[in-house]
Amino acid sequence: MAFVYRRRVQFAETDLAGLVHFTCFFRYMEEAEHALWRAAGMSIARAGEITGWPRLAANCDFKAPLRFEDEFEVAVRVANVRARTIQYEFTLTKAETVVAVGTITTAYVSRPPEGPLKALDLPGDVVARLRAAAE
Amino acid sequence: MAFVYRRRVQFAETDLAGLVHFTCFFRYMEEAEHALWRAAGMSIARAGEITGWPRLAANCDFKAPLRFEDEFEVAVRVANVRARTIQYEFTLTKAETVVAVGTITTAYVSRPPEGPLKALDLPGDVVARLRAAAE
Amino acid sequence: MAFVYRRRVQFAETDLAGLVHFTCFFRYMEEAEHALWRAAGMSIARAGEITGWPRLAANCDFKAPLRFEDEFEVAVRVANVRARTIQYEFTLTKAETVVAVGTITTAYVSRPPEGPLKALDLPGDVVARLRAAAE
Amino acid sequence: MAFVYRRRVQFAETDLAGLVHFTCFFRYMEEAEHALWRAAGMSIARAGEITGWPRLAANCDFKAPLRFEDEFEVAVRVANVRARTIQYEFTLTKAETVVAVGTITTAYVSRPPEGPLKALDLPGDVVARLRAAAE
Numbered sequence A, B, C, D: 001m002a003f004v005y006r007r008r009v010q011f012a013e014t015d016l017a018g019l020v021h022f023t024c025f026f027r028y029m030e031e032a033e034h035a036l037w038r039a040a041g042m043s044i045a046r047a048g049e050i051t052g053w054p055r056l057a058a059n060c061d062f063k064a065p066l067r068f069e070d071e072f073e074v075a076v077r078v079a080n081v082r083a084r085t086i087q088y089e090f091t092l093t094k095a096e097t098v099v100a101v102g103t104i105t106t107a108y109v110s111r112p113p114e115g116p117l118k119a120l121d122l123p124g125d126v127v128a129r130l131r132a133a134a135e
Helices: A022-039 A126-133 B022-039 B126-133 C022-039 C126-133 D022-039 D126-133
Strands: A003-008 A055-062 A071-081 A085-094 A097-107 B003-008 B055-062 B071-081 B085-094 B097-107 C003-008 C055-062 C071-081 C085-094 C097-107 D003-008 D055-062 D071-081 D085-094 D097-107
Touching: A003 A022, A022 A055, A022 A071, A022 A085, A022 A097, A022 A126, A022 D022, A071 A097, A071 A126, A085 A126, B003 B022, B022 B055, B022 B071, B022 B085, B022 B097, B022 B126, B022 C022, B071 B097, B071 B126, B085 B126, C003 C022, C022 C055, C022 C071, C022 C085, C022 C097, C022 C126, C071 C097, C071 C126, C085 C126, D003 D022, D022 D055, D022 D071, D022 D085, D022 D097, D022 D126, D071 D097, D071 D126, D085 D126
Parallel strands: none
Antiparallel strands: A003 A071, A055 A097, A055 D055, A071 A085, A085 A097, B003 B071, B055 B097, B055 C055, B071 B085, B085 B097, C003 C071, C055 C097, C071 C085, C085 C097, D003 D071, D055 D097, D071 D085, D085 D097
16 A cells, blocks of 8 residues: 655766666655655645645665666655654665665654744644555 | 855766766856855845845856866856846866856845745845955 | 657755756756657667767746746757757746746767767767657 | 764755755765765776765664755764675764764675676775774
8 A cells, every 4th residue: 555656767867877876766755755745635835834844864775776767666655653753665666676665754843934943743634644645 | 356166076966977967067156156145245045035036047058077076166256237137157167177157147036935026126235245255 | 849848846846945946947958858869769878878968058048936846848849950969949838837948959979988078970860850759 | 083074055955945955965975975085095986987886775864954054064984894885874963963863885886887786895995994084
């Protein structure tokens, strides 16, 4: 039970080794997360909002390289939920090969233009809607 | 009479051809612009501001490639000023070789969280301070 | 007569002003160029090749901002062809609004791992195939 | 005992939340790693090489945000070494505040233009030189 996001490697995402730069894998995971939000009828960042979803932690295990123009999939699911955080799990696959697995843990905060971020409880139905969209 | 910003090429800025991706040249120009603002005792984006400096136009002629770990300079000067726009000129050099020349034209606007950008007259002393810092 | 590439703005492409960073417009143009190549049955960078297509010039006029999750189109066509260069023209539109127009001029070169790039005549049928794919 | 790399946040590294995008923290770690290599009199990627240092794993815990023009430090040290891998540990600090801690694990491989990467034993004195440079 996961939402699947499809993507192709772009030229600017490669580096001089001829492979996708490792930081782009985190971009791909984030794109899948936001596509999941859209599939759930929501947006992670609406104009004028002073709340947001900064990251608490991110990790990735790289299993195989991606190269220019490769087509791949990012499967994302809501793995762990606490009062103020959501952890997503991601699996990136090319054809039948797993190229990476990772997680991103994100908090819900208010972010005034100045001053520190302030953690908030998750909005009521966000998790239920994300889980429904990932089935 | 130009302000000079020094930089080294980072790995993530290269692409599979082994050269700096062309879009990074525009990043380098912007970094030089913002360093000029700091040298003039200003910041192009202060927390909480609802004004900003979006781009109207940008161009670059690429003369020679940059490669990983190359050290280079970006010379920036205020070239053309109108009531509501500033155009900067940039020259990128590695050792004695010009690797690129370009311009960025930027407007001063208010940018409410929602709704369109609105052009504003340039703040009084910005241009004078930038020109002084570039001498 | 242009090839049309469709895209959505990603979160990482925005900046603190809440708009797409101007350098991403050049990425969008390049993505459209490479999609045109694929539509023509070609790839701009095949594994092991020692030729490539570095940029001689790039420019963009920015007409309206793009924001997070905006859907937009990039229309690309082959505008000017010389013995060793191709110039593409791009128009970016969101709904019916033109958000940017630009060009990229690219050369065909050999790029040995060390030593300078060397300009080459365009491969025989590349331009004809690109033009056919853009109709 | 760590090598310290100093950096300032650039505009293009921020996102619409007004903070540095989380993927940039991994770029900062990599920049520190490569600066350590240079301090050790080496380069992680020399022209014409067919070996490289792809990533096996990367993780980051984010403790506090970074914002436009913030000055910060990345302390890097060689943490764990195996026959074919090096793990680096990173601590990012702004003033006296830890903003992030992370690790990157990297393998030494040959990477032919086509075909799979092949793991190699670490070159003889690389680790000793990195450790000496980090003291």
